[in-house]
Amino acid sequence: MLESLHWADPETAEVFQLPRSNAAASAQLAYNLGFYNLFLAVGAVLGVVLLVAGNAVAGLTLMTFATACMLLASVVLVLSDRKLGRLSLVQGGPAALSLVLSLLGT
Incomplete structure (x- = not known):
């Protein structure tokens, strides 16, 4: 979203600890990156949906990859x-937790 x-x-x-003057110059790159991240999130959610629907192999594979x-x-x-350590934790913390939980559940 950001x-x-x-x-x-x-x-x-x-x-992101960026000067505001860089926002316009990097807007197109950020826009693309935002959707790239969104597609990864959709993949993780789709993995959960597949898992709940009974397709454990496909669901866990997709969740693990994403x-x-x-x-x-x-x-x-x-x-x-x-x-950017704090931002890295915000980005990676939920992913790490999900990855660990999904791997422990297999």
């Missing part, structure tokens, strides 16, 4: 800039 719909908002610039991608992206974020 990248795709609220990139120019001052609050979003604060979250949440692993989210977790790895949060690791890349914090490795790129240690000051």
Whole structure:
């Protein structure tokens, strides 16, 4: 949501610790990135739906792939800039929890 719909908002610039002057220059990239993240989230939710519907293999595979991608992206974020550790936890924490729970349930 932040990248795709609220990139120019001052609050979003604060979250990502970016100068507001960079918002316009990077808006197209952020828009694309926001939808990329949304599609990963849809994949994780679809995995849950498949799991509940009785297709455990497909559901767990999709959930594991999507949440692993989210977790790895949060690791890349914090490795790129240690000051973004809090943001990395917000991004990767739920993914890590979901990944651990889904793997423990198998």
